[in-house]
Amino acid sequence: MQWQIKENETLKEKVYFMPIEGGPELYVLPKKEYNKKYAIFSTRFGSIDNTFRVAGNGGEKITLPDGVAHFLEHKLFDDEKGNVFDRFAEYGASPNAFTSFTLTTYLFSCTDFFDENFKLLLEFVQSPYFTEESVSKEQGIIQQEINMYQDNPDWRVFFNLLAALFKDHPVRNDIAGTSESISMITKDILYKCYHTFYHPGNMAIFVIGNVEPSNIYEQVTESLSNRTFPPFENMGRVYPREKAAVNEKKVVQELAVSQPIFNMGFKDTYSFLEGRELLARELATELLLEMIFGRSEQLFTHLYEEGLIDERFDAGYTAETSYGYTLMGGETNDPEKLHQELLSGIRNFKKEGLRKESFERHKRKMRGEFLRSFNSLEFIANNYLAYRFRKIEFFDILDVLEKITLDDLQKRLFEHLDEDLSAVSIINPFKQ
Amino acid sequence: MITLDSKTLLDNIRIHLFPTTKFKTVLVSVFINQVLERELAAQTALLPAVLERGTREYPSFRDLKIRLEELFGAELGADVVKKGERHILSFSLEVANNKFAPGENLLKQGLTLLKNLISDPFLENGVFKRDYVRQEKEQLAKEIRGLVNDKVSYAIERCVQEMCPNERYGVFKYGSVDDLDIISEESLYSYYQSLLRENPIDVFVVGEIDADETFSLLEDTFNFYREKTTSKLPPVEVYNTPVEVRYREEALPINQGKLTLGYRTNTSYQDDDYFSLLLYNGILGAFPHSKLFQNVREKASLAYYAFSRLEKHKGVQLIGSGIEIENYQQALEIIQEQVELIKQGNISSEEMENTKRGLINQYNVLGDSPYSLVNFFLDGVIGGREEGVDYFINKIEGIKKDDVVEASNKVFLDTIYFLHSRDGEGGEQS
Structure with missing residues (x-):
């Protein structure tokens, strides 16, 4: 395996790209003068990916309740021992995650214990652990997140506009879903989406800061070597045919x-x-x-x-x-x-x-x-x-x-x- | 860590230079330090907006913006910052490093604009232009009324106002609409002149700079008249033991209740036990591993957010959480229980260590952003601490559990503010 180096003269930056067989794509950008090290692990699964076909089930078309990508983002922080915030805290890192229309990203930043933190990031994103109880608990938390946004006029004016512009495209729906849609989310739905969208072939990693590309590569391959994946087959995302005209003026x-x-x-x-x-x-x-x-x-x-x-x-x-x-x-x-x-x-x-x-x-x-x-x-x-x-x-x-x-x-x-x-x-x- | 290269007095203006090759830009920040005072707040807050409207050389906002675009989208602006009981008028300039624009001296050209903005404003009959002042008064009035639009900040600000009705800290950073009426273009201009002459001024420069060259550029930038001694600002009131807890509530047509608790920590930024307080706040609610997040959110599923934050200069601690209105009592009990647990010494060694590491991480990364670097040293200027980041990290490492318990027992609940909905009805879409 060889690093492909992309360099930009004007920006004076150099990014190292490693095409790992079967995924994920790996990018490293060394910045020697910075104290901070920042790593993200992203998957192409966002709020608009609510209808898809999986090859395994004879092309069965699945439509999700709104808010699954975001719900999954919250729940991935759990494992058998509780949640992973405590373990990042042990290494002084600051972990977080966000879900957009098109992707979900898990991240941390730290100054010390980079290897330990990076291992933890790779580990928790690749280890789903959902139970009925934890799903139902999360519904309460996400309900409050939805309520907070319901009172946020900038958020409301934005989503009302998207719903006026788009009649069928799922970009018109709130990323977190609604009270009703999140009440329909179950652990089975989360597992199904996890296995569909969190295949390494659908994911990418970017690390930046005072880091060595070779060290990052070793850690990623080591974490992948413990797991087996079926060959990656791109899920067929289905977007409704959106008309050119706006939905409402x-x-x-x-x-x-x-x-x-x-x-x-x-x-x-x-x-x-x-x-x-x-x-x-x-x-x-x-x-x-x-x-x-x-x-x-x-x-x-x-x-x-x-x-x-x-x-x-x-x-x-x-x-x-x-x-x-x-x-x-x-x-x-x-x-x-x-x-x-x-x-x-x-x-x-x-x-x-x-x-x-x-x-x-x-x-x-x-x-x-x-x-x-x-x-x-x-x-x-x-x-x-x-x-x-x-x-x-x-x-x-x-x-x-x-x-x-x-x-x-x-x-x-x-x-x-x-x-x-x-x-x-x-x-x-x-x-x- | 980037360290201070030089610090010199220049007509009572303190210059702080941080030469570093880390960034693609050079940041110049100027702070005029003023006391936060009910009578002055609206005037101080109005100044940045009026000054940004134009200079003698670039008489309109538009002329200024066009010039900035020619300088590769340089950023130039003015603002007000509230830190404890200080109201700081700030100016900042950020330009790309000269090496990204061959043949140009962007820093020099940018400093000329900064100089114009600060000391050569557009005038009409020897004072600020009447239309500019009138329009900016209207804009500021809207801004003040607009506080309510963001319910999270509104609940925090309202708690502070209820908690400190007779203290400078209770004054909103944009002042009040009532105080705008009496401001005229004459009174505002003469107020500004007095600030330039008498108030303490600090200048910070971060980026790929040559110290000598920058210093001489700054001498030329700040060549306006200054008094021999700067005005002395009154000390901040920190120590306060409330006799009883104040309960305040307010109703708005909203979906989510906002519970806010205001505490007096009786510890100032200058005090030796400030670092113990910092640990206390971290263990309680500054991180995802903190007691508030773990208990209010993770265990009880009552909230999406539950945090505590320190206002280091005033020694006030605020706890905020967005909850279901009917869960008020339960959330309040859980929050107060977490505070009590720490006061009784119920802190695990993991909580101690993890919070220390989290805080140290925050100090370690300060130097990775020119803005946070400047903010850290500005806090030092305001709060009377000259030490660098290493000193802070050292202090944090040395804190023992008993220190935290001791600091926590100086913390007293002052005000509970609850923003809720009158009839339990939220906004309905039509």
């Missing part, structure tokens, strides 16, 4: 807030892009949004001085293989007026075109921001795998960014920022 909810919160979204066409093509689309759309809604643009100053937005107003784009959307908004005293102003801002750009000067400036800024974020080990590791799971080489960002042209943006402006494919979500204060 507007959704409104009342919560205990001081003033309305407004989000507007644009639904992307169903593309199945991946790799550099998907990355190019992501970067072009981000640049486009910066050129229209960025803090250095006239529209932002206008809306701010009118008191329609505050400085946290933001616009961003999310690009996955099976869905994509632009989202913008923030707190406002007049959602209707803000909505009209944003649409008319977009129309102006369609009429007058995008300016070269602004394009170059935003590109320069994006380059600098990307570089700056490389101060954070967590940022590098988490993003590297998240991009990798979309078949994108993270270090390619600077290169792909350079190649984006004003014409690409002009095209995205008309194709993506289409009023017909937009929806709004508003949280209003309760009427007194």
Whole structure:
């Protein structure tokens, strides 16, 4: 086995990749000057993977209650002896995990006892232990997590918008599920999903900090040698055929807030892009949004001085293989007026075109921001795998960014920022 | 660990340099130290927003942002920070290392902007521009009212306000809406001038820098007039033994109850037994292995989160947990039981050791982020501790179980604040 080394001259970073037979993919990025060592173990199993076919059962189609990936993430921390937090604590590490739409990640950071902590990470992620009792206990905890988010207006305005944009795609559902859906989760469902999605062939590891690649590789292979796996067969993920049109144009909810919160979204066409093509689309759309809604643009100053937005107003784009959307908004005293102003801002750009000067400036800024974020080990590791799971080489960002042209943006402006494919979500204060 | 390279007085401005090749950026942070005071809080909080609106050279927010984009997306901003009973006006600049932008001196160009932001604001008739002040007063009023939008922070802040109604610490970091009315562009400008002249100022620079060159750049950046001696800020009130526990509750149309307990620790950041208190807080609720997480969440399944946190400068400890409203009594009992257990010495050797390792890990990684490094040394300046990270780690290692028990017995419950729902109904989707 040979390390494949990917080096980036501009970033001055070098990542070691080891293609382990049967998985998981292993990446190591040595950063000698840092005290912290950070390791993540991720699987391609997120909240949207709720329907799939497994080869073993004659192609039987399985549909899960919402929230299984997240529930499993919570329960994997258990083993026969209790939970693994105590054992990470013995080695001074800080463990955690998170579940997104498309992946689940287990992680720790530490300064001392790296080998012990890393072994523990490999061990607990590969050792499921679920009982009826522990599942039922977790339902109480996750119920409180759901309740917390029910009271969080930023979270609600976001998921209400996704449900307005998407009619069938599971990205419209809360990652943690609902009270009802989590009550249907059993230990059998967890085991079934574990054996389907936690096969090493579906997983990847990224380690960063003052570490030796060879030492990491030895630990990973040793942990795999104790186990046997059937050959990895990709489970057939089934996503419903989502229509181009939005589900609802507007959704409104009342919560205990001081003033309305407004989000507007644009639904992307169903593309199945991946790799550099998907990355190019992501970067072009981000640049486009910066050129229209960025803090250095006239529209932002206008809306701010009118008191329609505050400085946290933001616009961003999310690009996955099976869905994509632009989202913008923030707190406002007049959602209707803000909505009209944003649409008319977009129309102006369609009429007058995008300016070269602004394009170059935003590109320069994006380059600098990307570089700056490389101060954070967590940022590098988490993003590297998240991009990798979309078949994108993270270090390619600077290169792909350079190649984006004003014409690409002009095209995205008309194709993506289409009023017909937009929806709004508003949280209003309760009427007194 | 990165250590301080030099520390020098420059017109009563203390400069702290941390040269290191670890980061891809250089961070410059400037802190103007002020007392947190009911009468001053809204003014201090308004300043960063007004200053960010424009400088003489770059008269609008937009002009400034365009310039920053030209400098490869450099970050420049102002903010207020509340630390104990200090209200700190902060400015920060972060630029990419020069080696990433050949032929440019990003630090020098960035410092020119920082200088403009601090000492050369956009003026109209010799004071802040009227429109800027008016608009920022409206924005700040919204920000103050918007506290309620995040229920987790709201419950913590409300507990502090109920606990310290007559102490400086009870003042919200953005002040109150009522205090905004009387602020004019003249009064705000003259207040700012007095801060620049008289208040203590500390500057931190972290990154790949040459100490001599940076020092001379900073001399040029901070060349405005300063008084010979800086104003002396009043000491923080830490020691307080409550006569009885205050019970406060509030109702909002929400789904989840938020239980918050405020304690007086009677230990300040400067005190010798601060490290014992740090251990106490760690064993109680700062980690997943802590008593609160293990008992409120893992054993009783009552909550998703249950934590304790220290406000080191004020010596206040806050416990927070989000629970089912009807479980108030049970959650309260479990929380108080954990506190009592420690006071009675019920601490296992694993809890001692694991908490020490967890805390030491936190101190070990401080130097891996320019922002946490600066924050650690700012805490030292505010709290009167000049020691470095190694001293902290040494102290933590030496703490015995008895020390923790002793520190825990100086901790008294002051206020229980419960945020719940009037009629048990949450937000319904329409």
